[in-house]
Amino acid sequence: MKKRVLAALLATAMTTAMLMGCGGSSDSQETGNNAGETTEGQGDGELQKITVCEPVRGILWAPVYVALEEGYFEEEGLDVEITTVQSDMPTAPVLADEAQFGLYGPEMICKFVAEGQDTQLIYTCTDTYPYSFFLGKNVDSIEDLKGTTVNGADSGSSPRAFVRSIINNAGLDADNDVTYANMDNSAVIAALESGEVSATYASPELRAQLIDAGYDVTVDIYDKEVHKELLGSETYEMYIVFGKKSYIDENPEITQAFVNACYKGAQYLENHEVPEIVDALQGQFSEMENLEQIVTECKENSLWSADGIFTDSGVEAINNMAISSGLITEPIAKDDLVNETFAQKAAEEAK
Numbered sequence: 001m002k003k004r005v006l007a008a009l010l011a012t013a014m015t016t017a018m019l020m021g022c023g024g025s026s027d028s029q030e031t032g033n034n035a036g037e038t039t040e041g042q043g044d045g046e047l048q049k050i051t052v053c054e055p056v057r058g059i060l061w062a063p064v065y066v067a068l069e070e071g072y073f074e075e076e077g078l079d080v081e082i083t084t085v086q087s088d089m090p091t092a093p094v095l096a097d098e099a100q101f102g103l104y105g106p107e108m109i110c111k112f113v114a115e116g117q118d119t120q121l122i123y124t125c126t127d128t129y130p131y132s133f134f135l136g137k138n139v140d141s142i143e144d145l146k147g148t149t150v151n152g153a154d155s156g157s158s159p160r161a162f163v164r165s166i167i168n169n170a171g172l173d174a175d176n177d178v179t180y181a182n183m184d185n186s187a188v189i190a191a192l193e194s195g196e197v198s199a200t201y202a203s204p205e206l207r208a209q210l211i212d213a214g215y216d217v218t219v220d221i222y223d224k225e226v227h228k229e230l231l232g233s234e235t236y237e238m239y240i241v242f243g244k245k246s247y248i249d250e251n252p253e254i255t256q257a258f259v260n261a262c263y264k265g266a267q268y269l270e271n272h273e274v275p276e277i278v279d280a281l282q283g284q285f286s287e288m289e290n291l292e293q294i295v296t297e298c299k300e301n302s303l304w305s306a307d308g309i310f311t312d313s314g315v316e317a318i319n320n321m322a323i324s325s326g327l328i329t330e331p332i333a334k335d336d337l338v339n340e341t342f343a344q345k346a347a348e349e350a351k
Contacts, residue, residue: 047079060239066265076257110322120245124237133219142170151200152180233317263346308343
């Protein structure tokens with residue numbers, strides 16, 4: 001069953017509208033300057049104010065959070081504020097110059113680039129696709145989900161597309177045979193136990209909780225063979241940093257400084273042990289009770305990128321996913337989608 005599920009996943013829609021947006025309200029590092037404002041006297045110790053928008057606070061963007069917590073942005077001359085806001089237009093704050101950089105997924109950026117919108121990828125925080133799929137303990141197979149409710153996030157999200165592909169590949173009608181729920185991670189286990197939902201997708205945070213609660217993985221993306229069979233590539237740069245292309249072109253020094261700090265954060269994750277990483281991330285994930293378990297899982301499965309650089313095969317897989325999702329009709333050239341000069345320079349200068 002598992003092999004049959006996996007073989008057709010790539011041909012189904014999986015957008016990364018996963019995440020609901022970024023924009024105006026802040027949840028960390030409050031400052032008094034306007035977004036993007038250059039403080040007078042910069043070069044005499046003053047910092048350049050930068051706003052970064054995120055759709056959710058997610059562990060897979062850890063290089064950015066470590067850069068914030070460990071002072072790497074300040075070392076690069078930046079005063080960074082991260083804002084978390086849900087929105088129907090996640091790129092809007094960046095395009096409106098309300099934020100200089102955004103955390104998001106790459107497939108929708110493919111769509112925006114194809115439409116001629118002023119966006120570009122500059123850094124990846126992860127190297128692999130992160131979702132898994134779990135059945136309830138009383139559900140024997142995916143076919144048994146007919147007539148049940150499945151946790152599948154928002155209708156336009158990457159988790160929903162991932163779940164729909166699994167449902168369709170099992171011979172069910174993803175539009176009519178199941179009902180979808182959109183639940184916070186904290187509510188999923190109770191819903192599975194009560195029968196309110198019969199299956200769920202899982203991010204690394206939820207995956208760790210489900211395994212700890214005795215649930216078995218039905219579709220395991222962490223298996224490298226499964227990942228390659230599913231996506232046609234051993235890499236898939238999913239948790240990315242993007243910016244407005246015109247801003248990047250006009251502000252290469254600021255962009256380089258930002259990427260340098262992210263690279264330092266990635267190297268911290270690469271070269272430090274789990275307890276030290278947990279300490280570094282605790283301020284950003286103070287309410288996450290199983291942070292050590294999740295960090296261990298991310299590190300053991302090499303989810304975080306060590307250098308922020310996009311691979312050719314990863315970009316090809318991203319294009320294939322965007323095409324199969326109906327977001328684009330033709331592949332976007334890597335040079336049009338990604339400005340990799342900043343990550344490459346950060347890696348070279350660190351040698």
